[in-house]
Amino acid sequence: MTATTTNPRFAAPPHKPRVIWRPATTTARTPAERACLIHLLVVDDDVAVIEYLGQLLKGFAQVSFATTGEDALRLAEQHRPDLVLLDVDLPGLGGFEVCRRLRATPGLAELPIIFATSHADAGTEASALELGADDFLRKPFDDVQVLARLRTQLRAAAERPDKPEARSASRTRILIIDDDATSIQLVRSLLADVGECHFALNGTQALSLVGELKPDLILLDIDLPDSDGFRICKKLRADPALGQVPIMFLTNSHTIGHEARALALGGDDFVRKPFSAPVLCARVRRLVDRKRSLEHYLDQVDHRHRQISDGRVAAVVEACKDAIVAADTQGRIVMANAAACGLLGMQAQAVDGARLAELLVCDSHGHDCVCGANGQHIPVEVSTSTQGEGADALTIHVLRDTRERDRALAMARRQTEAAAARRATTSMLSYIAHEIGNPVNVIKGFAQLMQAERLSAGQADKLAHILEAVGHLSSLLADVTDVASMESGQFHVELKDVELRALTEQACEPAAAQAAAAGMQLRATAAAAPVRVRADARRLRQCLDNLLSNAIKYARDGQRIEVELETRGDQVALAVQDHGCGLSEDQLAHLFEPYNRLGRAGGGIPGTGLGLTLTRDLVQAMGGRLEVQSQPGQGCRFEILLAASQPTDNPG
Template structure:
């Protein structure tokens, strides 16, 4: 906690120096030698307490105190008068002006420090503790001496107070618990338990924590005074007291308490109203619909979400029966939420969940209804069902593909094996027509075998079982090795195939077998979808840290709509009889798995260029 700000005001520079040394550890000190300087400093930065000389040239201490108490910004700052002329009338006048305390010069360190701490403590408690304001303040006087109690009664007779008296500490505690006083006058020298112990017990009661407590005692020495104030006392008065001084001090303490209560009530009212306003704003913009009806079922509150749900303006809904929008069955009292369909002027009925909460009884009863729009929840549930259906279908498809590939693979291997034996049998050569038919059978079986291999590869990709190597490879060498395998197909389609590019090695990271598969797939597409007597140009080049391999044909090309569906498995883009529509989708997946890209550029009537782009691998690149 930061130290309190103390403003010391005295026209005697020596006294200011003495006070400065005395209070150096008590707070952050500022000094003023005139009343005008004191008011200026107080306005610039209001202090927590002012220690004020009563007699100063020009603006004296009384004028300074009067000006501070008349200024709302400074009125709550406790002022302790410090004067060398201790007169009962001067003290009473100072207290009536609003001073918190009155101390005589020369200052005694223990006494001044104790009074400053007491006032600062009282100020903190007064601004944080709850209390109510009684019509007539109650003062509890605790003293075992009947004459002392009579003197207190006579001194305070002129004030409009309710006086309570107690002979000892236990009676004081019992009275305070029955009726919390606004001020306590406590003798230090009490039977059984001393006043200091009673002070601690009284202030331990929650209702009395903010009640000022004044010690009245015949022990008039600085040591006793310091102990009393450190124990929790707000003020200290010596016996025999001057009635006018006691009356002024009581009046001052009660006035300070009333002011603190007024400020605290104002603060609470401010925050209560602010809280009500904030709550109204929160309800108004709440995402869920809220409606409150009176005992007759008429709408008395409706927020923005409810207006949107009912498709009605707030001013048109207020005062109208809620049954105009909700079915009567939904309005019957019941435990738990109820689900209903809310009709809409436009569009389908909206499913809502209604939770009803009654407040109050009989004619004063209010019913609050929270309406939760279930459309989002139902859409989410439908999405979850659709996802589960899709996952189930995908799993079923995977099982079926694996089963068919396995079951078809065995007889297919037999077909290819016997076809090879028949074509190579020197003892029973086939006549040319039969040999041609056998070649067609072999070609079809090989196409089926390629299809099944591609289908299984796609399935492995979808299930995360596909493994790709990342070895350092020369793409140019792989292309030169793979292209001769397309020569027969190119000849059959009368397509001329050429290879352009650098002779130097083009290093990338990839899987050699899968790269050959990609080259064959793209080359085969460039031949199949080319025009008769067309050209397929295969080009290799390296630039900007990338290696590019392109296949440019002179075929029919593709429209923008066809390109949008190009990589969908089994979609042949309306070209019946040309491939099975899976090779290109598989090629793209293989290239992406090797950190590459497959780019497409196609113009209807002019042809298509498919380009593989890979990051170039440097000599320092390590195989993964």
């Protein structure tokens, strides 16, 4: 059997249940914490995608999964998620039909929908957007891109009205900020039916034109003669009068980091050149419709606020789970809800009248943070809108604490970096082991030839030391090569029926001599009858030799080492027990880390820290498991558990 590794993003799904529910994290949460989590519905029939998204979104959102279109509609009705991530190809009801039905369902019509599919053609993307999808992602996924797109759509959804309104009869104004005349001309011709296009060739010209033009949409390139698109976006988002104007980055950049940065700065979409004309038109119409709908909604809100009592409005804001602060034209806070006071660690009296610029700041990396009462900078996502005009205008900031999500992302990055470093180290060690192996074999061969010659006692003793060192080095090189093969997925075992009693006796014979030389006694409890297991005989002997060698190294002088063989139902346990110094709980937690000798390096006991790691991997490759029990001062007990061979019928 060959042990192989597969990429979870492309693995073929086995038979799976119709609906899968997995909480966003295994850590117990209070009801208040669960209520603060974003609720995502992922619709996909690929178990690999489900596992990948479950890990990626852990701590970021509460996730439910559906593997068919029918179950997706049912879960959407039951749980009312904040966003749906939808595959195109589904068994039974397809993704496009699911999207149509969601858009036709009262209460779900404005639910943000992102299609996530392996279809790479522009026609599929354009069709999805025309159906009312909010965004389109292609498999295989990129972690940074997925999270950036999710955050952007959730931010847009927080500002979206409950009901879509018809497109305004007034002519849509589109501002194109780009220094490429050919690109400007192409975009103007494609969007002629959408609205009137104006253009600026650099950042300075754009910033001077935008106030006069009051555009409904801005198309922004990253590379500009006098600035870059990121700086322009940040300046536009800082202008309260432009708080509701969507910004689409339209650029030649194909760097995922650029996309994530653009969306984090407040960009609403990111389209790469060269683009598909239907896709560009569909995305532009979606953003324009969203702005028109939001403007209409804010007009309704303004009208309703004049009718609803201040007490009822305050109660709604106070109950909101996100932190909300409102600032006047002088930048002073005039309202902060309970969530905002909790985030800042301040009483409401202290927040009222404080300057917003002193509480909402940017860190050294340009990320938004709130400065709490204890001086701690807390990273947040910020959504900003403006209500009212002139001296009565208020700037509303919705703040969401991102510490938990950032910790999860940082941990995922560290794990990825550690895995890459481990692979690089393993590759290097494999190369070194291969290159050193040849000269080691030469040294060993000549030393063995010298043994056949007549040598003095001193020479023979020195030669024995040489051969012992060469043997130790050969064993180390073999272990390094095996670990490298395991890491690269090229390692394999050959499973056959193995008579375990005989194999144990063969391994214990030389080990007993080594134990006696070290002042210890090795005792093997033989089984009453032959015991057969499914294993690779050579690799199983290697595992047993490693366990016996460790027991001899770490057992106390004069103590016994026991080897036991026991059948437990359909499993066979092969145990090695020593009575040495034992291991603490902290040492057990790091027991199988490669090259980690648990603080015993340089203590006079030879070893590399690879033996137990390799033993565990070998046992797992044979379909078994390695278990350990230990207490400080009482020794260690290692058990190899393997499947017993099934008896065959005697044809006689």
